[in-house]
Amino acid sequence: MAISFVVNGEARSVDADADTPLLWVLRENLGLTGTKFGCGISACGACTVHVNGAPVRACVVPIATLQGASITTIEGLAPQDAPHPVQIAWIAQQVPQCGYCQSGMIMAVSALLAHNPNPSDEEIAAQITNLCRCGTYERVRRAIRSLAPGAGGSHG
């Protein structure tokens, strides 16, 4: 079926089976390979993107449900020469190891902070459920805290 939606601010149309998960449309039809595949069952978060501003796991969202939606991927989070504060914090805290989970991690964190700029430790733990096999969690927490209002920016 043909679907029209907005991806990273651009109107796009794709033709794909109605049940094709958004993840594969992004990666294969639109060439946006920054969004990763980890499990295919909504269990790891590697495929996290924003749909209408909310974090979703693209591996389980059928493309048929997205007519007219607005989607943001890691490639569209910020211009490359003006990174998003979360990306800046991620570099400052040297968060990524292999980096494979980090597109999803950054999309999940940026969605959380957009609604709750100063989350408590409990809120972070409850909201950021992405898996990272390299074990970067301590730095993810540190980077999120460095972004809290009054924390002195991302240089901590």
Next chain:
Amino acid sequence: MGKWTRRALLSVGGVVGGGLVLGISEIAFAPNRLGILPPPSGDGAMLTVWLRITPEDAVTVLVPHCEMGQGVHTALAMMAAEELDAEWSQVHVQEAPAEPAFANAHVLRAFLPLEIPPLLGRGFDYATFKVAQWVGLQVTGGSSSVRGTGHHGMQVAGAAARAMLIQAAAVRWQVPAEQCIARRSRVLHEPSGHAASFGELADEASRLAPPVHPAFKSPSQYRIRGTSVQRVDIPAKVNGTARYGLDVVLPGMLYATVRAAPVFGGKLAAVETAAVEAMPGVKSVVKLEEAVAVVADGYWRALKASRALQPQFTDGGHGEVDSAAIFAAQAEALSGQSFGKAGKEGAGAASLEHAARQVEAEYRVPYLAHATMEPMNATAHIVDGRCEVWAGTQDPLSARKVAAKAAGIAPDKVTFHNQPLGGGFGRRLPGTFDYIEQAVKIAKAIAPTPVKLIWSREEDLQHDYYRAAFVARFQAGLDAEGRPQTWVSHFNGASEALAARPPYQFKDLELRTTDVHAHVREGSWRSVAFSQQGFFIESFMDELAHAAQQDPVGYRLAALGHAPRHRAVLEKAAQLAGWGTPLPAGQGRGVALVEAFGTIVAEVARVEITADRQIKVHQVTAVVDSGEVVNPDTAAAQIEGGIVFGLTAALYGQITIDKGRVQQSNFHDYPLLKLADSPRVTVEFIRSGAPLGGMGEPGVPPIAPAVANAIFAVTGRRLRELPLQANLLSGKS
């Protein structure tokens, strides 16, 4: 690239763009350095390191190791740049292509001497080289990159290039070379005020003979090493531009996925393909020996079609095996009278009967999957008798050989493009390249169309090369004061001896091995045998301390004897963790000390057992002595990551076998630690100046015993089997 010579270092002039290009030949370098080896014969020498300085002042270091998040590209470049005295912002890193010229025999040098007596060590270089040449190693594993390639290759290349640049400047200015110094990519002659950049001198330097014994800086002169420079690979990993194997795109490429025989050793017997071949987008169903692949115009269509197949597989006679039978077979072997000996000191096990007190225990650990976040995948293209492959591996050279064999062509007809790895942990080491073999065979079947093979997570978890399930028995003899005198262990897996020797002193010791393996595929898993033996040894040592009614830290310190590095690490960890200070009800501390890959790590875990018997690890304090720390922040990240990796295994990790096949299939039944369960981690380094140890793996082994020991401190229950959470709830011990 110039003619090979038998020199240790090669300077290659006349390259496109000019400048200085310097290479180090391992075979020639080793004899010059050690002065004992015969010169190499023929043109087969291997270069491990290339360094290039362009007229524009750019310094490029070619690194023969893959980047899997351990920061190795950065650390190795730091070692070269330090000796070169380069301006760090002008240093670039590139991964060496998968060609034999880049094989890294230094890895073996760093890894193997651990196992050989020092006297043999000198003669060992040559054997090491032979082995490496023969295997064609370009491997990243064993925490060896910085220790091997860095120490023997990068450092020498940097120092030699600096000497040549200084010499070139001295000739140009007609001044003595000893009066010239290199600083931040410039050579200066302070008495005359002359100065020139490396780039300005590079062409002249390239015409000089490289020094065979370049002088190294003393550590007190280090300006780059020992600082936390930012990793060069990180920016691309925060904006989606890093290209992993999964992200490779070729024009006209198709997508494939496989279903392999669920029972290891099984073969494809029959599969009806007509209905699936008629599904939308499906291009082909390819029958392989052990699997069936579906090729389609997209992964989703390939996956749906592969699920619609009803392939029949044989089971190789293993269709009734389960985990209980596998453990039982090992336990039975341990009870038998025939075993190998991996080590004996003093009177060995015979002295047990004289002990004032004996302690015995049996431990076991299950199979574990690597579960790299990036599932196995490879892209292959066969056309005109040549094959190109794109995949992330820890050893592109041997992956290239696998691809050549699968394609039925010579290795030099294969170009292997190694990609950044979405996790390695041992899953992408030699001997485990089934996904590459499959991709090439599929590409051959549909040639000349390129194909990307992607395994589903289910396929990935059920066709791993697993960390071995393992039963071990321990006996100790204590004297009247409770001091350990005799240590006897009997474990499965003959190659595990190195990890089985505790760091403590015993009058008598015996290590016994049996070698019983099921049909389940086994492989290296981050920290290899140290992950199992670390848990066993440090848990049993805790048992001995409690049997002697002594404090676990004090007991270990007393048993260490003269081992100043180990003592310092343990004492510091205890002190930083507040060992012995009061804790809230329901909480306890556990400690463990393991040396692996030349690095000594002590970890103290503070653990709570909640009212519903959930294990909550609040804090881990790690103290690490790796001799030197090349990049403290990256090193700390490796220890932090190792603790999380080890904690997943300690708390939840288990692959179980039923009807010959793996029961777990995805992260719902093979859970990984999440941020919510991830402890606060403090990492502290001791810079003892000992030879540089590894960093990628040594953080893993101590965490399971530290947590198990803490659980004992809280509950009085000794958990002798992993994973701890399930065993705590089941009441087994």
